[in-house]
Amino acid sequence: MGRFVVRRLLQIIPIFFGVTFLVYFLVSALGSPLDTLSPQQKRNPAYLEYLTEQFNLNDPFIVQYFKYIGNVFTGDLGTTFAGESVTEIVITRMPVTATLAGTALVIELVLGIVIGVVAARRRGKLFDNASLVIALIFIAIPVFVLAFVLQWLFGIKLGWVVPTGISEGWPLSYIVPAFVLAAGSLAYVIRITRQSLLETLNTDFIRTARAKGLPAGTILRRYGLRNSLIPVVVFLGLDIGALMTGAVVTEGIFNVPGIGQQLFTSIKQQEAVVIVGIVTLFVIIFQLLNLLVDVISAALDPRIRYE
Amino acid sequence: MSDLQVEAQSAQAAGPESRTVAADAWYQLRRNWVFWVSVVLIVGISAIVLFPGLFASEEATTSLTGGCQLEDSLEAPGDKFLLGADQQGCDVYSLSIYSARTSVSVGLLTAIGTTLIGSLLGLLAGFYGGKSDSVLSGVTSIFLGLPFVLGAVVLLSSVDLPDIWGVVFALTLLSWATAFRLVRAKTIEAKGQDYTLAARALGAKDLRIMFRHILPNAIGPSIVVAVISLGIFIGAEATLSYLGLGIQPPNTSWGVMISEAQNAFFTAPWVLMVPAGFLTVTVLAFILLGETVSDALDPKLRK
Amino acid sequence: MRNRRRSFVVGAVGLAAGLLLTACSSSSDSSSGSDDSAAATGGSFSMAIEKPQALTPTNCYDLYCAQVNRTLFEGLIEFQKSSEGALEPVKTDLAKDITTADDGKTWKIEINPGFSFTNGEAVTAQTFVDTWNYAAYGDNGQQLGFVMGPDQLNIVGYDQVASNKSKKMSGLNVESDSVLTVELEKPMGQSLFYNFLGGPQVLPLPSTAIKDPKAYEKQPIGNGPYKLEAPWTNQGMTVVRNDDFAGEAGNADEIEFKIYADNNALWADLQANELDVASTLPQNALVQAESVLGDRFINDEGGLQYAYYGYPVNDPTFKEKDVRVGLAKAINWDEINDKIYFNTRTTATSFAPDTIPGGGKDVCGDSCVFDGAKAKELIDGAGGVPGGAVLIPQLANETGDVQKAICNQIQTNTGVKCTPQIYKDFGELVGAVTGDKATKGLIYGLGWIADNPTIQNMITANFSSTSPYNDLGYDNPEFDRLLQEGNAATDTATQIEKWQQAEKVIYDDFRAWATQFRNNIGGYSTRVSNVDISPDGIVDLSVVQVNS
């Protein structure tokens, strides 16, 4: 296992270079960041020179990339045009996004598994079909539409929560945006739980458990769920990545000062350094999460032995 | 599968009437109201996409022929406009009907693109394994590691492709990895099956084994996934439009309509709700179809 | 918001970009009609801003830091509304005297003693000299250092400092603790010099800002009516009243600036009464703002920004003046204003709103009056639009509502095919009219946000033949001559008259016309009163009262 972890960590290296190179290349293909300056900003040659220096704009692309990556390894993700450190932006904003994504994950996990289990136990019945349709509606509604509607409903019409921002802290300020964030994935968790549980309940060892005279509840928990949770865990692990990117839209609409909101702003402003910095970070986190998923899967399923 | 099922099935297998997986699935689907709902919806949507003229008049969607008068801006649903008018004074209903083609095209083309690319590469990687597999799987991880919105933003801003092709390109590039993984896994599974061994024993060449033996057995799930993704891609286009990156005017799509409708959401909700409704129903129809079919096709769940 | 400076125009109604050089408006403005005579003080309220790029004045390039700095700093010049409603630069409490002895070549600035930064450091003549040298020095990378340079203040020795050859501009000298002299490369009239001193980039910085800019940026120390007691964050910042402030104190004890990334969120909070003051509203709020907020909805005409459309000189499509006028007359701006902007813009008949001295006149005349039938007649009479189609530019970050509406009207009224054309960014758009591969049939359109409230500022950059920003390629010697005469005039009345004449030349040629002025829109909660947005977009927070 230890070896496996080390190997996986090492595997992240080429992926890290691949993704950062890809993003850096694409962002560079947009043109020099100086092009996005307004003519009035360009009136200041000293400032232009400073920026050119700062972002190594006179170097060939590949040199720029490696200089940038070199800095990344020292923990410096670059600076914005205004001189703000991207690392610092990330550090201050990440906990907010983590809280939001974490809350969303809990919603997914609890609602998803509970509904999934009930749906599996009542396969083909009304609850099963209804939960499927409702869950899928949440996938089908564009996330921003859902966000607007819920914000309007709970924040303005009913006034249960502050419509935006995180001024009320966790959980009140996080619950609605987290639900919006979780809504899309919820259906998947329900479906995977249901599917996987149905498969498990059809296996021979469940029959053995019945032959052993175990109570139905014990069979479901100890035999059914534990075996069916593995694909759910795998999905959730990958989903954290999706939650963090999903936060781009959600944090924007709910004015949650997280990393997604920063990205939202940076996208609007085409601030390449920030975009690359955040993507780099996301990629690393995503890869580490994948690793974590593998480790958890191995813990849940002793048959999985890495290396 | 329990012995009990084996017994029941092998008893059936002896009879000439035993069914194919597809027939089994069809039997199950036939009795599933959710399936029928999705089929009816998809037929309706297809009709709208193919013959929008049957449902609405194109004239109501353009100012060249008298539609879209600013004085009708945000007219509520009523006699003049069945489902209201948007800010430009265009008939929301007609516009939604005429937007269907773009939205569905994006979904369809992307679904086809991802399935083709993903399947082909997945087949190659799974079949040959070794280095080519490592490289392709590595590339896949890179694409899977690239957050979707981000990737789309960067791709769409740096690649200059006209109208829907840009969106299709970006969505395809960011989504083929799913089909790749699926087909690769299925390929590895099929490759280990005895019928593949038998084909090799007959002297079949790699291409024959891949396309005649493995692909037909490996492609099934990815086609089901493609149906589901078709819906998801239609929604993704809307999200990109919301972020100002999707289809650009003068082309229109449900996503573009929704994006533009935000302005008046609270006073003229129909401008947003009508295209959002069309979108949601369409996405839902494809997802439901995919889900019910995949459920019916899954032999592991069969009782 | 980097490139919004000129591009706010056509569609963007979101947060307008920075009106920088006019950041301070009057704190002693008593005409804002506060009707409760017993001015309530104390309490706290919140105001929405977007995240500023930086708070340090020499890096302050947007409206939001300008808004915050307005509470943290006291500069030399602030703007006040004149009796005619136009904005004029006047000295602040800090400035004792700003004079020139040689017709504007050298200026002597005398400051009042007793002002100090909230860390105790006194504001002296040296403070200004150090600050300005710091801003100009190339390696310091301060965005707004250029204000000391050519085409702006143009202080002697700027080039040396900007290129890192010297740390000190030779044109800046400290005479005494309270007096400094500024030597300019070229003479400058008083009103223009005053205007330049009104911006945040010339605000005084304490020495710690220069020693450790990074730490300073986190929690700037100013000399204004309020102070920042804790470093600012992504969620915003809270300023509290500076009791040691020597000038006029603010009303509220505490002002919280909430940072919003998305205006829609701001609007949601404002409706929920969770936000007290907003100096901008999202597009989707406009339609209902009045019904939701009632008289707490601010919709003030006279914002110092205009949108314009123009016909590139080298595009043969627009060779005929009748075509140019015809297209203009085909667009019903009043209706667009009503239906698209919900009356948050004002149809323009000149390049300067009435908040600018000499502005607000109908310079355009009949050419700007909507008349669909006449439009078609003019165009048909001129043989139609060559190519039969026109394009309306749209920037990728705009929603495109206006472009659509304009095109719909052109199509409906004249039958000329019209399509919005999207450009990735400002640079691409400029390329489409100026480059060798200029797009045929493109009606160029952008906007202008005033650097300072003068007609000259509104028309020079876009239409002077020597201006690098004259994208249309407009070149009329008559116009250039009148503009120069106006600039050189010492008498303000003559100056304005010449500029007005120059403006008229543009309309006579009808190469371009201003379409709309942007109103300043915003709103406030039931908890506050006396909220007013100055034409430059800044809310004077010192006078806002928290209702008890």
Add this chain to the structure above:
Amino acid sequence: MTTSDDVVVEAVGLKRLYPITKGILFKKKIGEVRAVDGIDLQLMRGETLALVGESGCGKSTTGRLLMGLEPADGGSISVLGDDLAKLNSRQMRAKRRDIQMILQDPYTSLNPRMNVATIVGEPFAIHPDALAGRSRSEAVRELMDRVGLDPSMVNRYPHQFSGGQRQRIGVARALALRPQIIVADEPVSALDVSVQAQVMNLLLDLQKEMGLSYVFVSHDLAVVRQIADRISVMYPGRVVETGKAESVYAAPAHPYTLALLSAAPIPDPAVQAERERIKLSGELPNPADPPSGCRFRTRCWKAQEVCAREEPQLVEISSGHSVACHFPQREDAKV
């Protein structure tokens, strides 16, 4: 007895090793599973050679090596005089017309997406000249008929057949190219007893009619009894006893063979009651880490110190009957 001209398959010193790797970045080999570890085989024209052993002994691997489906890591295989290792891929494909295979699991060895016509006709699609002037559907019908399937069922899919019928389809496919040699890998072990006999009879009939040579891989000595002319008993990676069938059944010389025979149940309570059965303790050794010396010694009741030290070699104990044991059973052993 047959002459050497009649040898259709000959394997000498055949080896197949699966490496066990370990390593973080670069995999290095830390060991190997010696699935087939130096065995010699000879198959004569028209005879059936049975490879017998428990699962994991390498018998199926040997079958696949003979088919050229896996590369040998040592030794050589010649099929009808051609060294498989020296054939290029085109020649290898041509060789398929001589040597074919029947697989164990009738459920996975047929492509579920193809109908019988396609499955049985596939050999002709790959080797069109094997049709010899017939139309493909004619040829397929002939084959169906020959293996006892109703030719009218050609358009059905595998799942519409029972296990026995499916195995017949597999046989038809293998026969299509008129091979001289068939490697049958546990062809009946997945079938019900009653059907097992049907398929075995079919194989016997076909051999008689077509003069086929079989390599018959099985774990079941009772089934093998029916068809084998010669038997090689395998114990992980090695042949421990080989000889003519009558000779091996009548006088098993290796204790393992003896144990296998003894363990095979006889469906007669009377006989069972009288049998003195040898029950082996333990299980097959791990082929990655076989015991030193004789691999069977860990389970052998006869094992002595020499067995751990020295690996016994195959020694002929009677005509054509060889055994690899330090203490072979004497002739009179009865099972």
Add this chain to the structure above:
Amino acid sequence: MAAELLRVEDLQVEFVTRDGVARAVNGVSFSVAPGETVAVLGESGSGKSVTAQAIMGILDTPPARIAGGSIRLLGRELVGLSEDEYRLIRGEQIAMIFQDALSALNPVASVGKQIAEMFQIHRGASRQDAKDQAIQVMTQVGIPAAASRYDSFPHQFSGGMRQRAMIAMMIALKPKVLIADEPTTALDVTIQAQIIELLQELQSETDMGLILITHDLGVVAEVADHITVMYAGRTMEEGPVDEIYRSTANPYTRGLLQSIPTIHSAEGRLPAIPGLPPSLFALPEGCAFHPRCPNAKDRCRQGEAPELVEVADRHRSRCWYAEEVMRSDNLR
């Protein structure tokens, strides 16, 4: 043989599917006494596993349901028992081991825990206590170094060891009746022999009744006292093992016996039963076996199926010509 432990009487199990109702088990009766081994024999699809699961009360319902008959365990009727009551009997009084121990053991729980669970749930034993007892049972079934293998997972066991673990789990509470469903099919011959021996040993120690479900006539001959031969859901023949082997009274049984190769049989063709078992949804008229029966006459092809008739003491056969078959020359 003392009193009966288990009596199955006229058991009927139906599968209700969309193709109609399949009688997977149609009137099967037999009984088990302490220390007795009853073999239920038949091809795939004959209904033998369904019978076993019906007795255990672990049929998948739906689609399966017990349509009639009775199952009495120590005189207590099990058919119609509530799930809660049935649960207390399973594992405690009657237990079952399955063919494929790998899939029948929970892959994510350690083998030891799965055994200890029996003591914890049925006997309320403490965790430690259960563990000790589990290790004891593991040792009893011949798992070497049981204590150290307690925490191993099923996939870490070899096939034979897994089956031992399975047996340990099921005999942990010393049930009165043990059903073994093809316990050795998936195993190698030498291991098969070990497992059969183990079952016999356990049986002689505890005097439990053993129901052996199998298609392997060799194994039956070795261990069974009494045989029930099933075909298409019906009992074709039943009787004491020697009697069945010596004087078969049913052509089907005879066909089975003749088609089995043995190490002593002659080289060459064996007399195989032609054809295939019928579909349960389309049973032939008359005797279900008639299409495959070498002795079939007109009487077999139409009308009622023959009844199970006694042909000798405790030996019954379902064939119109049972006596005739019995008298004809037997193979062995």
